Amino acid sequence: MQRDEDADADKRAAHWKHRQSHIVTSDPCQHAESLPAWSQEYLQLEAGPFFGEIKESTFGPVQVFQETIDQVIDEKANPRRDSYTVGIPVRVTENGRWQGHELSDRSVMILKPNEELHFKTPKHSNILVTVITCCALDAIAEGDGFGSADDLFQRPHVVEVGDDIASNFRAALFNALSVSQNNPGLLEHEAVRNDLSDSVMHSVFATLTQVGDFGKRLSNGQSVQRSIVERARTYILANRQRALSVAELCEHLRMSRRGVHHAFMNVLGVNPVTFLRYVRLHEVRKALLDPGCRESISTVAANWGFWHMGMFGQYYKQLFHETPSDTTKRIRGPLDSMSRFRS
Structure with a gap:
């Protein structure tokens, strides 16, 4: 039994080595199934046509994606297990709620490992998100003198940051996604994958260490x-x-x-x-x-x-x-x- 579990773990590790995709959908149900490694249910809350787009890349322990949705959706989702999730809106219109917390364009969105996500999107949603395996981000935290990355996630699910911090984090995710999407062949090189994953993880760590415990606490x-x-x-x-x-x-x-x-x-x-x-x-x-x-x-x-x-x-x-x-x-x-x- 243990041998089978080890084999499954090896297969999962190989699967996460590298991948990139760009998907456009016109259906909320199909869109919910289009984000690799996520289990999702979408419920459309307003009448009208649906448009969705996902640009997604995975390199080693890091997944980065940009999701655009033109419709009000109630999302119930689970990222891949044993991973930290951090995101930021590209733009916010109104009434977007992540785990019940209202969003602004300076909101850093957090999900602890193995938590179920509830995200009510605004009418026009555009977000950048990264999902990082616990062991990888813990290694970064330990190297910088922290015992575990988990310490950085003991805060509200949405924290407000300054304009500069928000811009830098947004740019880091944009850059990693753009490189992998525009030059997919580069992901064949281990050095490139390592560089991209390190840049994203250090950006997450830098962002969360620059903010205190203040945030939009859920009533x-x-x-x-x-x-x-x-x-x-x-x-x-x-x-x-x-x-x-x-x-x-x-x-x-x-x-x-x-x-x-x-x-x-x-x-x-x-x-x-x-x-x-x-x-x-x-x-x-x-x-x-x-x-x-x-x-x-x-x-x-x-x-x-x-x-x-x-x-x-x-x-x-x-x-x-x-x-x-x-x-x-x-x-x-x-x-x-x-x-x-x-x-």
Whole structure:
């Protein structure tokens, strides 16, 4: 058993040696699956077309990416395990929240190893993020006289820094990403990979050592409300074939209708009725995007509690700006889509 685990570790280490990719998407569900080494779920919170772009590079123990999204999304994500995550917005419009903390263009975003991320994006989101294995960043910290990099992460998930610190950190991530994206062949050279990873890690270390423990501390109310939203999401997914009512959701949460409403509006900006519908619509869309799914559109919709196909079609088109048939045509072609709709 130990030998198998060691072999798996060797495979993972080889996989992380180097890689670069540039992906453009027009679908939130597909976009959620496009970031290498991340496990993600995206819930689109406003009606309209989606645009997403990811520029990503991995060199040794370091992953750097720039993610651009033009839509309000509630992200639930997990980076690769046993890694530190640090990011900064390229630009901020309004209402972006990382782990419940409101963002500005001088916000450094932090995620401790093996934490689950909750990120509500602004309407136009553009962020730079690096993910660094614990052992690599710990080695940098130890070399600079710190016992562990973990000491630098014992602070709020969002800290505000000065303009110069923000600009320098942003430039360091931009430069490492640009070099690897524009000259992918350079990643074949170990010396280049080492230089890029070292520059990013030292930039993270320099950024976090220049800021104190001050930051945007999350109010207890926001933390409790996010917990309510996640409990609601779990309950909805566990009762997929029933169109749950808000009253039933309130009963499960043991909360008043008013309290549940405030929680959803404060965390996501949508009411519970809309959230219930959006979760089920996204699950239908995921199924329709699966090339291996052979069920009809009406069956898939019914599986998620949509029994009136006319209303389902209206809801679907309003949110995603295409019909369910349009979705299947893009994935499987028009003939297969029609046969699935009729079957």
